[in-house]
Amino acid sequence: MSGSDTANPYQNDRGNKDLSIGKPGGGTLTASPGTKHAMNTSQAFLIGDTMTGGYGNGPDILHACTIAVNPGEIAVIVGPNGAGKSTAMKAVFGMLNVRQGSVRLDGEDITDLSPQARVAKGMGFVPQTNNIFASMTVEENLEMGAFIRRDDIRATMEQVYHLFPILKDKRRQPAGELSGGQRQQVAVGRALMTQPKVLMLDEPTAGVSPIVMDELFDRIIEVSRTGIPILMVEQNARQALEIADKGYVLVQGRNAHTGTGKELLADEQVRRSFLGG
């Protein structure tokens, strides 16, 4: 792929070697279902492979759902409310019982790892709700983001403050006293502090003002350009898909459409049903 054969200027072939992308219809990634140890056949850096599972002993929410992302890529998941987007993210992060399928990181099967072990492996995650330490100050929230790091974190913290200037003003304030949008910024900042190898964001822009949203997307692009794969759920879907290399549309826990961001944006039916026309 080259930048010129699409109308979307944000797309280029920054390391996207997965040729299966771009064919809508979903489920085209080579998957190895139901295994816990078999090596993956796909090349994806992080892949949640034909995941089936649900909360506790409840019914399955995900049905053979596959999500993958490669270094330098931004993958965006969209879909109606309750489709299972957050559930899929949690499944990839090991916060859910994956009854079938597997999760692999850089070729290694991590399906049975605990969340904190995944953090140690370099995965960073911003959940959709409850994503800050409300009783701790903004600065402590960021420090906790860097909990597993042993090096000097001050530079990263400066970067976060640079990205979200309001947080610097509020850094001694308990995060629970912040406004909705400010909390969201703390949450993203916390994840950035990890300096993760993979970044997973569940609706990072919910409730943030347009100017901050732009900043945020800018920053996400920058991060991804350093070669870090980014997996993101978004309801501000059009903006998100514009910068996405890969888009997944989930409906009722299944892959409904998969394609590049611009392909999905161009798909009339997807637009109408999921992106608000």
Next chain:
Amino acid sequence: QDTITLGVLLGFTGPAESLAPGMADGAELAMAEVTESGALLGGATVVSVRGDSACDATLSVAAAERLITSAGVNGIIGALCSGATIPALTNVAMPNGMVMVSPSATSPALSTLEDNGLFFRTAPSDARQGVVMAQNILDRGFDTVAVTYTNNDYGRGLADSFAAAFAELGGTVTLVASHEDGRADYSAEVGALAAAGGDVLVVAGYIDQGGPGIIRAALDTGAFDTFVLPDGMVGNAITERFGTEINGSFGQFPGTDSEGAAMYFDLATAAGFDGTAAFSAEAYDAAALIMLAMQAAGSTVPAEYAAHIMDVANAPGEPILPGELGRALELLAAGQDIDYIGATAVELIGGGESAGAYREIEVVDGVIQTVNFR
């Protein structure tokens, strides 16, 4: 009958839990002695069943119920606290016609309680001790005192009767303040008592509850250095703890100049427990009385032997001391009268309670010494 069961209904847990073991040991010592003698009703074995009254009305009723209707006891030694004794008596023992002999329930209310002749106690009513104590203090030349009492019916009753008697005899009580047992700190009480002042401090409490705490705080702050110790406070534990610090303190507890107490102490030591523990001797006597009465009545049925308790306890008859239960049983079997003196010089009066002769003690060189009898 081969085995006779006696219930030992005491507050093994709860606020008085540290008193109960010594008392139970005392009661069981008497049972063991009788069993060994093989003289009770032609060689019956006496076994004890313990019940926990926890110093709580409902638990004590439940435990009494279990002792009587399930364990099938022939008599009950207990309960420990007056508050637990009364409901067990009225709600369980009386309806079932069961004899209860309490070693330690000293509430004056029990003197007048309707009991169908089933209730006895080997400790005198607090009303009596108040008078004795007042006299004792005045005789030693102290005429202003402060009083602290443990905030229950025992402490309150004793403090009331003492204060009334003391005032009547011409003394001055500067302050009567309660203290709760088992509390963490008694600085407030001692502060108030110190401010009120007085020659001596009357501590109407328990030796293993709040009492020592009060004494400790009073000694440390220099508020008082002479203490008056009523029955609940007299015991080796107090001198072990304070030694010569409380030299000159004095008090009294039920007892006569019989050798009973010393003999009991030896018996207890031989059996491996402390015979001076509060109410331990009373418990021994309570158990002894029941068994002697059984022998006298020739029956283990409470209704039948209840009437004999007074007989065996009081004169006329051959005096019986601790360790002589076997002899007493034989005398009774032979149809002779006995006068049970026991470890605490038992003398039952009125509705079946201890007459209350008192032994006056003083702490000399860190040791409790008997100086007089009243």
Next chain:
Amino acid sequence: MDILNAFVTLLNFVIIPATAYGAQLALGALGVTLIYGILRFSNFAHGDTMAFGTMIVILCTWGLQGAGVTFGPLPTALLALPVGIALTGLLVIGTDRVVYRFYRRQKAKPVIYVIASLGVMFIMNGIVRFIIGVDDQRFADGERFIISARTFRDLTGLEEGLAFRTSQGITIVVALIAMGLLFWFLNRTRTGKSMRAFSDNEDLALLSGINPERVVMITWLIVAALATTAGTLYGLDKSFKAFTYFQLLLPIFAAAIVGGLGNPVGAILGGFLIAFSEVGVTYAFRKVVEYLGPEGWSPDGLMQLLSTDYKFAVSFGILLIVLLFRPTGIMKGKSV
């Protein structure tokens, strides 16, 4: 007018005892508040944990005393403290494994933990009474007083004495140090912050790579240390009796709560508030007024606001009033 004597009286009967008692409560409250702050429940077994720790210390102290080891003017028990802390640590961590971890996994409501801790309390209660019995146990040795009433009187020639016990001194110092350390630990160290993060949002703590089991273990270890120290110091000052340690739970909780749950500084303030209200409000000021008034004059009554019968009620009353104005305690504590 005799200001000096008046002041010494007040010091001797109110200020020193209340400060020492306050420090004792505060040390206990620190443990309660820590569990609440990190594990988010009121641990009813704390009193009995204290009793257990103290029991171990007592047994060791007896051993040491028997072997002729002493600690100069200080109580030998301080030497035995590390052993007590270690064994108590093992006990509470074991308890956590067997009991609380299950509910943590279930994400049970705090009240379930509270009731579970009641169960633990019953059991520890039994264990302690089983091993050391229900009686008073003494194990204090060393110099009893920093200054005793008599010495003070002899030294100063004042009418009133002033007593300050070694155990009181140690308790006050230890309580303040413990508070400082705990505050520093929770707010400044990485581990401390991770513990607060865990208590705030367990899931998110996981996502930050914080190991919950480690957090829980450290919490219990600190609690064991606090409980054992508190229990031992209390025992040195008064005496050891299982039932009293259980009774101690109530004022300790009151202190932790009125100070603001989860806050070490609050625990200390709460402890002193409870102690001073118990000792101060019911104090009879007669002697003090006597000294302050003209020579030879003395007031009629005791000059007592309320009788000591109500001291517990008074301290609770004050606690209520404080809570009405600061519903989550003096230091704005947590609330689940």
Next chain:
Amino acid sequence: MTRSLDTRALLMFALVGMLFVGTGFVQSWNIALGIFNMGLISAIMALGVNMQWGYAGLFNVGVMGFAALGGLAAVLVSMPPQQDAWAAGGVQVLLGLVLGAATIVLAILAWSKLPAGRMRALTMIVILVGGFFLFRSVFDTGVAAVEAVNPSAAGYLGGLGLPVILAWPVGGLLAAGAAWIIGKTALGLRSDYLAIATLGIAEIIIAVLKNEDWLARGVKNVTGIPRPVPYEVDLQQTEWFLDLAARMGASPVIFSSIFVKLCYAALFIVVLLALIWLSEKAWNSPWGRMMRAIRDNEVSASAMGKNVKARHLQVFILGSAIIGMAGAMMTTLDSQLVPGTYQPLRFTFLIWVMVIVGGSGNNWGAVLGGFLIWWLWIQVEPIGAFVMQGITAGMDPDAWLRGHLMDAVAHMRLLTMGVILLVVLRFSPRGLIPER
């Protein structure tokens, strides 16, 4: 009414029922009935706590205080009045109380009517201080006079001499009144802060009961409170009863105790069933839904137009009234009021254990918990002793350890209780009959 009673619940009730029947066969029916009666009262108390906690999330740890108020009602209603004491200073005591109340009312009026400022503060202080001394001077002399009348047997004002059954609703009212005052002031507090506040108030109530002798003899206890049912000793001498016993083939002594217990049980069951019916109806209706909403999220419920404060006050008062009623029933059963026995462990935390083990938010759960936990509370003593006997059975009778173990038997009671509690909680962490 059976909506929340599914098979699991019925099974649980059957199991607990079997415990009681088993007790009857193995030990004696007297014991079984004795435990059952207290179980009924415990169940009622648990219902009250469940209302407050399960319905509204109010952490009331002052159960003990409300129960004690109920007990006080039993004395005030049913004991004969002490004429001498009334003559000596009864009126003065009452006058003192009225003065005290008037002072408080006046102070509150001054606070709300006067403009804020130094003037108001000053007036308040004058009213309070002046009122306090006036109150003390009138009240204290009255009290001294009353308490001086025959202190070892009376020394208090006595009661109204009415049938003791009347004390049950009166106990409820007393508790409700106290709850109203507490609710008005302290319901703004949450979770453990409310807990310590209620605990404190309970301690204050107990302190008053212990120290105000003119009211109910303080720690000297009131004994011999009249019964609503016949006395065993009387029954044992009654013609028809002896006939009945003979016809049943039972010993009159044992049968009389059982008969009396059955009478109590009948009275208690009526009360319990009525309360269950009322609370079930309320809980499974829009009122219950509203309460659950408030419990889940107060802010939101308030934004949805529900008056959170008023509702909290309502359940707090209702729950406390139920506890007070149960307290009065218990004192009736004991026939005595012993302020010293009101211990938080027994009267507050044990009830809480019942509610949580039974299943909070579920009336049937609370009732089941009441029966089960009370049964355990009584029976762990023999169970613990039995266990100990088992342990020591193989040991040399003279071994030191055996002696030590046997001495510690009493402490097995709490230990066993703890173990059973943890086991039950472990296997049904949401309670035996969880909220739906």
Next chain:
Amino acid sequence: MIVVEDLHKHFGGFHAVDGASLTIETGSITALIGPNGAGKTTLFNVIAGVLPPTSGRVVMDGEDITGLPPHVLFSKGLLRTFQIAHEFHSMTCRENLMMVPPGQTGETLWNTWFGRKRIADEERALRAKADEVLEFLTVEHLADHPAGQISGGQKKLLELGRTMMVDAKIVFLDEVGAGVNRTLLNTIGDAIIRLNRERGYTFCVIEHDMDFIGRLCDPVIVMAEGHVLAKGTIDEIKANEAVIEAYLGTGLKNKDKLEGAGA
């Protein structure tokens, strides 16, 4: 309808709302926008009685409603949603809706014992109404699901659904759109317009989605740093320099960089 006069709300030394004055006309759909932390939610909370103001007045239809508790305001027809969803987590979605209508017969204890018949009738009607709302929000399949266990977006829908259970005069919507699927948001927008036209509800909407605002609202009020920065139609606002700088921004910066890199 609502007039806010010089309202201040301070948290310690921080002035979250700092002299805000604004008017919400009866029958309008007024938008309230502004950067994060501008004080919008705080303003809502003060108006709705959740927080007491430090100073200033709120007037509704000529009546001073400053500091009235939320449930009283509710009874006056003032409804609000929460930015961070406040569902009743242990109750089912349907119950979440059914609890809303005020003055239900069954909310009085007495009636729950002696007015069963009336309650049953009312409940039936309520249930039908709740189901209708659930269907509108596309979550009818969750009617019996505990509200604590639905997706983040669905909670926001429920939040909105509650305001649809009663007849309100004015509804404050705090970012109902955040986390809601855009297609569904359009439907919601239609519903808001319909409620506004047909039933005469007044709306005050906080949103960060300018498309949504543009489609629905007139006028638009912009807040920044606790006070009102600008007011006008959407087009005026979009052209306002100050608003662009503080709030709207100028789009992605990396757009150019990316293009540069890709070319």
